Amino acid sequence: MNLGRTRAVVLVGIEGALVDVEADSSMGLPTFLIVGLPDTACRQAADRIRAAAANSELRLPDRRFVVNLSPASLPKTGAALDLAIGVAVLVAARKLPGAVVADVVHIGELGLDGTVRPVPGVLPLVLAAARSGVRTVVVPAANVAEAQLVPGVQVYPAHTLGQLTALHEARAADRPPPEWSGPMPGAGPVLGVGRAVPEPTPTADLADVVGQDEARLALEVAAAGGHHVFLLGPPGAGKTMLAERLPSLLPPLSAAEALAVTSIQSILGALPPGVLVRRAPFVAPHHGASMAAVIGGGSGAVRPGLISQAHCGVLFLDEAPEFRPQVLQALRQPLESGTVVVARARASVRFPARFQLVMAANPCPCGKGHGKGRECSCSPRARREYPARLAGPLLDRVDVQLQVPAVSLAALGRGRGEASAVVAARVLAARAVQRERYAGAPWALNAALPGAVLRQGRWAPSAAVRVDLDRALERGTLTLRGYDRVLRLAQTLRDLAGGGPPTRDDIGQALTLRSPGTVAA
Amino acid sequence: MLPGMTKGGAPVDRRRQALGAYGERAAADYLHAQGLEILDRNWRRREGELDIVARDGDCLVVCEVKTRRSLAYGSPLESITWRKAARLRLLAGFWIQEHPDLTRATRSVRVDVVGVILPYGGGPQLSHLIGVLS
Numbered sequence: 001m002n003l004g005r006t007r008a009v010v011l012v013g014i015e016g017a018l019v020d021v022e023a024d025s026s027m028g029l030p031t032f033l034i035v036g037l038p039d040t041a042c043r044q045a046a047d048r049i050r051a052a053a054a055n056s057e058l059r060l061p062d063r064r065f066v067v068n069l070s071p072a073s074l075p076k077t078g079a080a081l082d083l084a085i086g087v088a089v090l091v092a093a094r095k096l097p098g099a100v101v102a103d104v105v106h107i108g109e110l111g112l113d114g115t116v117r118p119v120p121g122v123l124p125l126v127l128a129a130a131r132s133g134v135r136t137v138v139v140p141a142a143n144v145a146e147a148q149l150v151p152g153v154q155v156y157p158a159h160t161l162g163q164l165t166a167l168h169e170a171r172a173a174d175r176p177p178p179e180w181s182g183p184m185p186g187a188g189p190v191l192g193v194g195r196a197v198p199e200p201t202p203t204a205d206l207a208d209v210v211g212q213d214e215a216r217l218a219l220e221v222a223a224a225g226g227h228h229v230f231l232l233g234p235p236g237a238g239k240t241m242l243a244e245r246l247p248s249l250l251p252p253l254s255a256a257e258a259l260a261v262t263s264i265q266s267i268l269g270a271l272p273p274g275v276l277v278r279r280a281p282f283v284a285p286h287h288g289a290s291m292a293a294v295i296g297g298g299s300g301a302v303r304p305g306l307i308s309q310a311h312c313g314v315l316f317l318d319e320a321p322e323f324r325p326q327v328l329q330a331l332r333q334p335l336e337s338g339t340v341v342v343a344r345a346r347a348s349v350r351f352p353a354r355f356q357l358v359m360a361a362n363p364c365p366c367g368k369g370h371g372k373g374r375e376c377s378c379s380p381r382a383r384r385e386y387p388a389r390l391a392g393p394l395l396d397r398v399d400v401q402l403q404v405p406a407v408s409l410a411a412l413g414r415g416r417g418e419a420s421a422v423v424a425a426r427v428l429a430a431r432a433v434q435r436e437r438y439a440g441a442p443w444a445l446n447a448a449l450p451g452a453v454l455r456q457g458r459w460a461p462s463a464a465v466r467v468d469l470d471r472a473l474e475r476g477t478l479t480l481r482g483y484d485r486v487l488r489l490a491q492t493l494r495d496l497a498g499g500g501p502p503t504r505d506d507i508g509q510a511l512t513l514r515s516p517g518t519v520a521a
Numbered sequence: 522m523l524p525g526m527t528k529g530g531a532p533v534d535r536r537r538q539a540l541g542a543y544g545e546r547a548a549a550d551y552l553h554a555q556g557l558e559i560l561d562r563n564w565r566r567r568e569g570e571l572d573i574v575a576r577d578g579d580c581l582v583v584c585e586v587k588t589r590r591s592l593a594y595g596s597p598l599e600s601i602t603w604r605k606a607a608r609l610r611l612l613a614g615f616w617i618q619e620h621p622d623l624t625r626a627t628r629s630v631r632v633d634v635v636g637v638i639l640p641y642g643g644g645p646q647l648s649h650l651i652g653v654l655s
Contacts, residue, residue, distance in 0.1 A: 029606060029634070029653045030599050062598040062636065062648060 002026065004091025006101045007134065008069075008084035009125040010076050013349035014263050014304060016121075016128025018105075020070040021081070023088035028064030034085065036069030039077045039301075048079075048110045049086040056114035056162040058095050065089050075347060077301040080119040083108035083138065086161060087168075096165055097172035105129040106158075108140040114161040118142035120269035123262055126150045138164065141184070146266060149259070149276050206245045207419040211411025215242050218402045218513050220423050223249035224430035225492030226445035228335070228357040228397060230320075232387060233404030234370040239360035242404070243284075243316045246358060248420035250280040250313070251428050257312040260352055264304050264311060281313030283355075287322035295330050295353075296342045302349045305342075307334055310355035320359035321389040328394055331357065335397050357398065361387055370406065399447060399485045400513050426496055433499040446492045451484040459491070461502045469507055486510045544588025544637035545572050547645045551635065555649075557582060560623055564616060571612050573635075581627040583613040588637040597636035598650060606632050606654040 002025040009016040019036075032046035046067075053060050067085050069076050084106040090096040107125055108116040122143040129137055130153045139147045141157035148155050158164045159180050167177045206216065215231065219242060222229045229246075231239045253261060258276050265271045265281075285294060285306045292298060296305030307315055317323060334340040338354035363369045364383040369376035376383065395401070431445070437459065438444055454460060463470070469486060472478040478486070489510035490502035497506075549559055552575055560581075561574035573584040585605070587597035609632045617624045632654040638646045 027651055027653075029601055029603065029650065030596065062596045062650075 002063075002092050002094070004088040004093075004096070004098055004101075006084050006087045006091070007103065007105045007129075008081050009105055009107065009129050010074060010081070011121050011124065011267065011301065012074070012347075013302070013351055014124050014260070014267060014308070016125045017074055018129065018132045018134070019074065019076065019081070019084075021084040021088045021106075022068045022070065023085070023092040024066045024068075025061070025063045025089070025092040026066070030062040030064065032065045032067075032089075034067045034069070036067075036072040037075050038069060038081075039075065041079050042069075042076045042081055045079065045082045045085050045110070048082055048112060049089060051112040052086065052110040052114040052161050053090065053095075055112065056160060056165070058090060058161065058165060060089065060093050063093070065092065078119070079109035079117075080107055080121070080125070082110040083116060083140075083158060083164075086110055087164070090165065096168055100168050100172045103134065103136065105134050105137040107137065107143075108158055110161065116140045116158040116160060116164070121263075121267040122146045123149060123259070123266040123271075126153060126155070127259065127263065129153065138167075141180075145275075146271065149262065204244050204248055205420045206248065206423055207416045209238055209241055209245065209417060211407045211414070212238055212242065212404060213417070214512065215402060215404050216417060216423075217509075218400045219246055219249060220427060220496065221489060221492050221513060222246065222356070222358075222400050223423070223427045224446075224496050225399075225434070225488065226356060226447035227399035227489065227492065228447070229359070229400045229402070230390070230395060230398045231358070231360045231402055231404050232363060233360075234406050235362060235367040237404045237406050239404055240316075240318055243314070243318070243358045243360060244282065245420060246314050246316075246356070247280045247282045249424050249427050250356075251424070251431055252278050253280060253312055261312050264308050264352075267304060268309070279313075281310055282316065283307075283310040283313065284316040284318060287317070287319050289323070289327060291324070291327050291330060294327050295334070295340050296349070296351050297344070302342050302344055302347065304351045305340070305353075307331065307340060307353040307355055308351040311352045313355060315355040315357050317357070317359045320361045321386050325389065328390065332393050332397070335394075359390065359398070361390065363387065396481060399488055402513060430492065430495040433495045437499070446488050446495065449488055449491070451480075454484050454487045454491075459501060461487070461490070461507070465502065465504050465507065468504065468511070472511075482514065486514060489513050540590070540639065541586075541588050544639065544645070545586045547637055547639075547647065548584065548586040548635040549573055551647050551649070552582075552584065560620070561616070564612075566612070566615060568615070569608055569612055571609065571616060574613075574616055576623075576627060577631075579626060579628040581613065581617065581624060581630045582633050583609050583616070583630070584633040584635055585609055586635045586637060588639060590638075591640060592638065596648075597638065598634060598648060601634050601653070603654075606634070610654050 004023040006021050008019045008021050010019050034043050034046055050060055087101050087106050091098040109119050111117055118140040122139055123146050126137050126147045127150050130150050136154045138156045138158050141159045144155055144157045156167060159182055163180055170177045233239055258278055261281055262277045283306050294306050296303060296308055334353040339350050340353040341348055341350050364376055364378040364386050366376055366378050369378055369383050434445055443449060469483055473483050490506040493506040493509055494500055494502040553559055557575040557577045559575050564571045571583050572586040575582045587600055589597045613630050631652040634650040634653055636648045
């Protein structure tokens with residue numbers, strides 16, 4: 001039988017789907033046909049494999065090769081299937097033992113000289129293979145460290161096609177795999193399109209922020225309860241500085257979160273080799289960002305957007321009113337569901353996008369409309385409408401809304417504030433309190449607590465405690481939505497102080513985290 | 522090779538012709554040894570040339586022979602395109618029209634390709650593709 005089969009994985013969103021690669025060799029004019037919905041890059045594997053095999057002293061016989069990628073309905077994109085197709089064809093051509101490769105997943109791109117080149121997305125691909133019960137994978141040598149992050153899988157490095165053949169022959173004969181004596185690969189996948197995810201510099205510490213005690217508290221509360229934040233203030237007040245320090249307050253990612261975040265960066269080709277991302281990501285797109293860049297998209301393979309890069313981390317929109325209105329409104333669905341569905345003509349893909357939103361805005365387009373606003377050159381209408389661009393459904397979901405005033409000379413004189421590490425410890429404790437309280441519930445943080453549960457649930461504060469809040473509602477200075485938000489923040493404040501139901505003081509403090517006059521809510 | 526291309530020419534051309542002729546002879550011997558009955562060789566007309574016409578049982582076989590010195594320019598079989606195979610099939614029709622007596626017993630037609638590699642100072646290596654088009 002002139003049949004070869006092996007396995008591969010293709011990306012669907014950030015998940016991988018197992019693909020069976022079958023190759024048949026038959027009499028006929030020498031052709032190399034790849035069927036099963038390959039895209040152009042995948043179809044061109046035929047030419048790469050023929051050359052790679054010939055240059056690895058594995059010249060393919062002059063026969064007709066038909067390669068099928070099953071399930072045929074799933075679109076196959078990119079060159080990462082090269083290695084699997086090549087191996088299946090070599091088995092069909094009887095240059096490789098078939099039994100030892102049938103259950104092995106092969107990932108990698110082939111060069112014409114037979115070298116196996118790194119590909120993006122190895123971590124999610126290997127993860128998917130492991131979940132489907134595959135025990136052995138072959139990945140490009142440059143991606144080995146990344147693949148080894150997945151537990152329970154035997155990972156073999158592929159340097160060249162020739163070395164891979166020797167490896168499989170050794171496995172078939174139950175010999176130890178031969179040592180690789182050639183040059184070791186350089187750093188992992190480098191794709192021109194892969195934008196490195198900006199990490200906050202390790203020196204970004206909350207202690208650097210001068211004054212702004214209220215904003216510090218707001219950040220601490222936001223970090224502890226997972227609340228979204230809106231900061232309104234003049235240029236130079238330290239809004240950006242504050243936002244950049246939020247990740248330093250967040251607890252390290254859990255194992256599952258770390259795998260998800262690392263997977264996304266792996267797909268984007270922005271991952272240093274073998275690094276599991278442990279810190280919450282911080283993504284700060286420029287306000288010119290397009291819809292596709294923010295929520296994900298692209299022609300052919302759909303790529304995750306910036307909100308998915310910020311999954312389990314912080315998405316910081318500086319100068320938020322300058323963003324395109326459509327882009328801002330597109331954040332609503334992910335804010336609600338934690339995922340984003342990118343639909344294209346050929347496929348619809350779901351990406352994770354559970355991020356903490358931090359928005360910063362100047363009070364007016366010129367930025368000088370604070371205080372008495374004497375130097376402000378904006379028209380009254382512009383001053384009125386500028387922050388209002390954010391109002392509505394988006395700001396409805398932001399619990400902490402704070403005015404950040406310009407720093408006064410008096411604040412400058414006072415010493416440094418608390419360091420990030422001190423605050424992060426309190427945040428960690430508050431999160432533990434929440435985890436214990438919400439064990440078994442579909443939410444884990446106060447920010448996700450539904451309004452009905454806040455007001456009538458098991459953990460709701462008594463009517464006596466809520467008297468200030470009720471009065472504000474009665475007077476109309478607070479909407480019911482605002483009422484819920486204050487309760488949510490009060491709960492987080494209480495959790496930071498050790499847990500239990502919120503007190504009247506907590507509610508009073510929570511009210512200050514919604515400075516009046518920011519934006520009507 | 523089309524008629525007209527072969528007239529006169531430099532010694533290089535004549536060497537190539539000799540190589541082609543040698544390859545065709547080797548292929549014919551090989552097919553004969555395989556039990557095929559050779560009916561015609563180098564049959565030409567305006568549309569092209571049939572290198573070998575043979576009979577395999579009740580099947581008429583038109584065979585293209587391609588000879589090369591080495592694999593440096595790829596395998597001889599690689600140079601046969603689908604279009605060329607289709608032209609051979611068309612020529613087979615013309616051949617049948619001209620030889621009704623020889624084809625009365627045949628029931629089908631197929632196109633074969635024989636690739637011959639003749640390295641300097643070595644024997645010919647043949648590879649035979651059966652029925653690339655039928």
